[in-house]
Amino acid sequence: MTDLSISVPENVTFEQGIEITELLLNTLEENSLLEAEITRVITELVKTHNGARGFFVTYLTDARSCFDQPIVSLIQALETSxxxxxxxxxxxxxxxxxxxxxxxxxxxxxxxxxxxxxxxxxxxxxxxxxxxxxxxxxxxxxxxxxxxxxxxxxxxxxxxxxxxxxxxxxxxxxxxx
Structure with a gap:
């Protein structure tokens, strides 16, 4: 695993939330993110309504079965908002x-x-x-x-x-x- 830095703008838009979540899910599928990085990105997304909407619309509808069960870092991030x-x-x-x-x-x-x-x-x-x-x-x-x-x-x-x-x-x- 590597520490690929995915940045989340402070005033993330809904569309940016979708794009960032797509990138996050792709790197998660490749198993190329550290747990702390996963938690950080999702935490930053869900602290705003637009970021959270973008996250959920992408995560919940993604067709890949590897996302059917949430990982611990996802739960930890969601608990922050x-x-x-x-x-x-x-x-x-x-x-x-x-x-x-x-x-x-x-x-x-x-x-x-x-x-x-x-x-x-x-x-x-x-x-x-x-x-x-x-x-x-x-x-x-x-x-x-x-x-x-x-x-x-x-x-x-x-x-x-x-x-x-x-x-x-x-x-x-x-x-x-």
């Missing part, structure tokens, strides 16, 4: 669960499998991260789905989820809570 990480992971697990339904309805098996991968990877991260804010956000989303009110109601209404999609959100949240 509980507010941003909690918000994005809760929304990612919910949105991807609904997209599995959507793609199934439209007979798009490839996209259905991709959405299922995002559900699984998001779930794996949620299960390994141990901070109360994440659990609280999962519960808030669950409550909003169940009651039609609460802190996630605007999110649910914006995406116009139907009853089958809401049931998919409940199902995944029940496994995670």
């Amino acid at each position: 509980p507010e941003i990480v909690s918000d994005l992971l809760v929304k990612n697990v919910a949105m991807s669960a609904t997209m599995v339904i959507y793609h199934h309805r439209h007979n798009n098996l490839e996209m259905q499998e991709s959405s299922q991968r995002v559900v699984q990877r998001s779930s794996n991260l949620i299960q390994q991260l141990n901070f109360s804010l994440l659990r609280s956000r999962l519960q808030q989303l669950f409550n909003s789905v169940q009651t039609g009110a609460g802190s996630y109601q605007d999110f649910l209404e914006r995406w116009k989820y139907d009853s089958e999609q809401l049931a998919a959100i409940v199902k995944i949240l029940e496994r995670l809570l």
Whole structure:
């Protein structure tokens, strides 16, 4: 392993977050990064909303199975930004669960499998991260789905989820809570 320096701009854009994460994942696959470097890059990405969005959209959707189980340095890095990480992971697990339904309805098996991968990877991260804010956000989303009110109601209404999609959100949240 070598210490390849991947730099993350202080005000990283969403697009830069994607590019940096693609580079990071490629070097991870080659096993050519030190654990400390992996942690540093991901920590720098997830300290901003744009960087975290770019990281998650790339990491969660990457087709390579070597990223299905998160490594310790990834978990350690995500733990440094509980507010941003909690918000994005809760929304990612919910949105991807609904997209599995959507793609199934439209007979798009490839996209259905991709959405299922995002559900699984998001779930794996949620299960390994141990901070109360994440659990609280999962519960808030669950409550909003169940009651039609609460802190996630605007999110649910914006995406116009139907009853089958809401049931998919409940199902995944029940496994995670």
